[in-house]
Amino acid sequence: MSLYDSFVNINYKFHLSFSLIVRILLIIYGNYHDSISEVKYTDIDYKVFTDAARHVAFGGSPYDRSTYRYSPIIALLLIPNITIHPSYGKLLFSLIDILVALLIRAIVKNSLKNYESYSQKDASNKNVQQIKTETSETRKKKKKRQSNKQQLNMSKRQLESKNDVDHIADLCMTAWLYNPLTIAISTRGNSDSLAVFLVLLTLYFIQCKHYPFLAGIVHGISIHFRLYPIIYSLTYFMYFSKYSFYTTEDRRIKKKNLNAVTNEKVRKQLKNVENTIVESSSLGGHKMMPVHDVDEKKTIFKLKYLFYVIPNFDQLKLISGCLLSLGCFTVMFYKMYGYKFLYETYIYHFVRKDPKHNFSLYFYLQYLTAWVKNIGMWQKVLMLLPQLVLILVFSVRYGLNKISLNFSILTQTIVFVIYNSVLTSQYFVWIMAVLPLCLWQIKMSRNSALFLMTIWFVAQAVWLLPAYLLEFQGQNTFLFIWIQSVSFFCANIAILGRLITYFMPVKGKMG
Numbered sequence: 304m305s306l307y308d309s310f311v312n313i314n315y316k317f318h319l320s321f322s323l324i325v326r327i328l329l330i331i332y333g334n335y336h337d338s339i340s341e342v343k344y345t346d347i348d349y350k351v352f353t354d355a356a357r358h359v360a361f362g363g364s365p366y367d368r369s370t371y372r373y374s375p376i377i378a379l380l381l382i383p384n385i386t387i388h389p390s391y392g393k394l395l396f397s398l399i400d401i402l403v404a405l406l407i408r409a410i411v412k413n414s415l416k417n418y419e420s421y422s423q424k425d426a427s428n429k430n431v432q433q434i435k436t437e438t439s440e441t442r443k444k445k446k447k448r449q450s451n452k453q454q455l456n457m458s459k460r461q462l463e464s465k466n467d468v469d470h471i472a473d474l475c476m477t478a479w480l481y482n483p484l485t486i487a488i489s490t491r492g493n494s495d496s497l498a499v500f501l502v503l504l505t506l507y508f509i510q511c512k513h514y515p516f517l518a519g520i521v522h523g524i525s526i527h528f529r530l531y532p533i534i535y536s537l538t539y540f541m542y543f544s545k546y547s548f549y550t551t552e553d554r555r556i557k558k559k560n561l562n563a564v565t566n567e568k569v570r571k572q573l574k575n576v577e578n579t580i581v582e583s584s585s586l587g588g589h590k591m592m593p594v595h596d597v598d599e600k601k602t603i604f605k606l607k608y609l610f611y612v613i614p615n616f617d618q619l620k621l622i623s624g625c626l627l628s629l630g631c632f633t634v635m636f637y638k639m640y641g642y643k644f645l646y647e648t649y650i651y652h653f654v655r656k657d658p659k660h661n662f663s664l665y666f667y668l669q670y671l672t673a674w675v676k677n678i679g680m681w682q683k684v685l686m687l688l689p690q691l692v693l694i695l696v697f698s699v700r701y702g703l704n705k706i707s708l709n710f711s712i713l714t715q716t717i718v719f720v721i722y723n724s725v726l727t728s729q730y731f732v733w734i735m736a737v738l739p740l741c742l743w744q745i746k747m748s749r750n751s752a753l754f755l756m757t758i759w760f761v762a763q764a765v766w767l768l769p770a771y772l773l774e775f776q777g778q779n780t781f782l783f784i785w786i787q788s789v790s791f792f793c794a795n796i797a798i799l800g801r802l803i804t805y806f807m808p809v810k811g812k813m814g
Contacts, residue, residue, distance in 0.1 A: 315408060315473045319401050322480040326397035329490040330390055342775070345393075346729075349492025352392060356381040364640045372647045374528050375636050377494050396489040399496045400480070406503040407739045408476040410709070413511040415468050415743065418706060475739040484728070485735050493729045499736035501525035502532050502712075505539070506740075510708065515543055515617045519624020526625070527632045530652055531733065534694050534719050536625070538711045541702035543617040548704060655725075660770055660784050662726035662763075664792040667785035669724065683724075690722040709740035710806055714799065721795040747805045755798050762787070762794040 333344035355365035355378040365371050365378035383391040479485055489496045502525055508518035522539065525532040541547060614622065636644045656669055665686050672678055694715050701711030716737055720730045766787035769780035 311470050311474065313473075315469075315476060318473070318477055318480055319404060322404070322486075323397060323401055326400065326486060326490050327394070329486065330393045330397065333393070333490060334390060344491060346488075346491040346493045348494070348729075349392060352377055352381050352492070352494065353384045353389065357385050360385045364643070366640060366643045366647050372651050373494070374632075374648055375640065375644065376528060377497075392494075393490055393492045396492065396494060396496045399500050400485065400489045403496060403500050403503055403736060404476045404480050406500070406507050407479055407736075408472045409511055410503065410506055410740055411472040411475045411743065412468055414706075414709065414740070415471060417510075421706070471743050475742050478739040478742060479736065482735055485732055488729055488732050493732075495529075495729050495732045498525065498529040498532075499733055501528060502535070502733075503736060505532075505535075506709065506712065509539060509542060516620040516624040519621040519626075520628045522621075523625040523628030523630075524632065527629055527648075530649065531719060534715050535712055537695070537698040538702035538708065538715065539621060540614070540618055541611070541698060542705060542708055543615065543621055544611060544703065545615050546611055546703060657725045660773060660781065662728075662766060662788055662791055663724055664722070664788055665724045666726075666788060667781060670781065686722075686724050690718060693718045693722070707744075707806075709737065710744065713737045713741050714803070717795065717799050717802075721792060721799075741806070744807050745802060745805050746807050747801075751801070751805075755801060758794050759798060762791040766791050 336344040351368060351371050352373075354368040355371040355373075358367045359365050359375070359378045360382050365373075365375050371378070380395065381392040485496070501521055505518050505521045505525060508514045508521060518539065522532065522536070633645075636648075656673060657666070660666055660670075668682070672682065697711055697714040697718065701707040701714065713734070716733050720726060720734060723730065766784065769783040769787060772778040773780045773784065
């Protein structure tokens, strides 16, 4: 048995236990490192959280601590930092990492089962089978030759075994558990593992349980905790639309195959039989539809598709749940801490100017225009516009297809992060939490995946060099940091493009 097979066959509970032990050891090391090194292992935000928790513990407001611009929930959760042990919060975030891993496993298993349920084709037409025989055999031989180069891909044969489904789900789970970035973020005391936990819990209630009201409740809490999950609202809304559907066909491959068929009668049969999808109403029921009809329906440039925004019962439950939880938390904490809560938790993030160096493409622009009057609003609009347009497109493009919901969330998260006016390493955790949900759908060779990972880490490392010289050596390297920020942005855009290219919400490429 190969090393890979041995790794795959390890019980997922062992991975959970071992990864937690690794995190605990890093927490212990981090405390030692902080005592001997100028460059601290513990995140500066963790000190802010702890100070805010101290204010709350003694009856004050968390916003008495300057630069605390988070939900009061964090300060309340970390009161044991004061009463029990300073590392309590790090351990809490590490435990949440484990819960995130369990949610990833559950969501992937559910996605695999849904994919298999709706990937069955109508094979009753003999003419279709005869036409596809030769190309199918050729494809199988080619797939066999390339099998060693594929990473986290599944076939129909794999899905027929519960063990194989578990193996794929476990691999996706370990992509989170053993990710160095996610391990470092939680053990350094950053709270973003809790933010992504709420996002994944929302996806769990949507996909695995189909509880729109409960999903709305959790979504509202996630928006209160960190504002960024609000970008997923349209995607969730579209998922429960009566216009949403399941599709398991690759329209690009189909179109090529249809053009190769010279018999017009057979071509029509192919259109009628193979090029179908399953349309699903959120109120229940499914029906087969020709793909060209769905393609037309998915067009967003027709006036009649304004009806898409008219909510059905499930969508109303989603909206009401979100407004209820978000409203309750906002009113409760406003009564406790007043306007300062509203400003520091919400308003500040819309009006902030952050001229400090960070990964963002826009940091140098903000640095140079920090003291320029009457430019703030227009600058903000121009920086937000590309981000909003892409998020809207991905929400509709992938959100309506139930098989690609997770990929819709992934693409929106990547766009939001890389186009953001402020970008730090902790934001990458938002991407790393959603990426494992889509790994089984991304057809990419191991070499290609390693190449993209190398590009991403090298681009980040090259940025860190001038940033270190500025931060710790006092050298004026702002221009060099900005140049590396542009390179890092381009690397992320290239990776996003490759993910979209290799993404397979359809069975045509899988089979």
